[in-house]
Amino acid sequence: RKEVEQDPGPFNVPEGATVAFNCTYSNSASQSFFWYRQDCRKEPKLLMSVYSSGNEDGRFTAQLNRASQYISLLIRDSKLSDSATYLCVVGSSNTGKLIFGQGTTLQVKP
Amino acid sequence: SAVISQKPSRDICQRGTSLTIQCQVDSQVTMMFWYRQQPGQSLTLIATANQGSEATYESGFVIDKFPISRPNLTFSTLTVSNMSPEDSSIYLCSVGRKAGELFFGEGSRLTVL
Numbered sequence: 001r002k003e004v005e006q007d008p009g010p011f012n013v014p015e016g017a018t019v020a021f022n023c024t025y026s027n028s029a030s031q032s033f034f035w036y037r038q039d040c041r042k043e044p045k046l047l048m049s050v051y052s053s054g055n056e057d058g059r060f061t062a063q064l065n066r067a068s069q070y071i072s073l074l075i076r077d078s079k080l081s082d083s084a085t086y087l088c089v090v091g092s093s094n095t096g097k098l099i100f101g102q103g104t105t106l107q108v109k110p
Numbered sequence: 111s112a113v114i115s116q117k118p119s120r121d122i123c124q125r126g127t128s129l130t131i132q133c134q135v136d137s138q139v140t141m142m143f144w145y146r147q148q149p150g151q152s153l154t155l156i157a158t159a160n161q162g163s164e165a166t167y168e169s170g171f172v173i174d175k176f177p178i179s180r181p182n183l184t185f186s187t188l189t190v191s192n193m194s195p196e197d198s199s200i201y202l203c204s205v206g207r208k209a210g211e212l213f214f215g216e217g218s219r220l221t222v223l
Contacts, residue, residue: 032210033210034210034211042216043202043216044202044212044214045213045214046210046212049210087152097155097168098212100152100154101152102151103152
């Protein structure tokens with residue numbers, strides 16, 4: 001079983017749609033959680049951290065469920081520019097190492 | 111944020127040769143890492159580049175195959191030795207300023223024939 005699992009998609013949605021990505025992780029000792037965004041042929045960039053209480057940044061909302069070892073990312077009012085691969089990332093406080101999921105590809109259509 | 115320059119940005123190499131990738135950061139950083147991203151896959155950590163000491167390798171990666179240098183806090187190199195087609199990948203340098211927040215270079219796209 002992979003340490004961080006994501007549905008690879010692709011998710012094809014129209015502009016303005018709301019889309020949600022899910023991610024599960026296997027290591028219950030994981031302490032930090034993030035969503036990164038990777039555009040085609042580009043390097044990954046941090047989108048947002050995920051906090052236990054859930055957090056929002058504009059159209060983006062991240063949620064964490066430690067009991068179920070589950071992380072989600074919700075994108076509201078999708079824009080064409082949201083088209084990218086979204087990587088779920090989990091960190092261990094013990095090692096400081098980050099484990100990347102394989103990513104979920106989003107394609108927003110006009 | 112950190113500005114990270116990697117070179118070469120891409121290269122096509124012959125089987126059995128070696129390639130050294132350079133990573134230059136615009137400021138001193140403690141944590142520096144090398145990742146690999148194979149086609150259609152996510153990122154896999156190769157090693158942590160330690161300044162002044164040997165790199166710390168992850169399971170499945172060894173120093174003979176991926177020697178790393180870190181002579182100072184702004185520079186590191188990764189060599190891919192005795193290359194085979196399976197080494198075709200994007201190699202990414204990254205630095206961390208705080209837990210979880212990594213900045214990546216643009217990557218070096220390697221194709222081995």
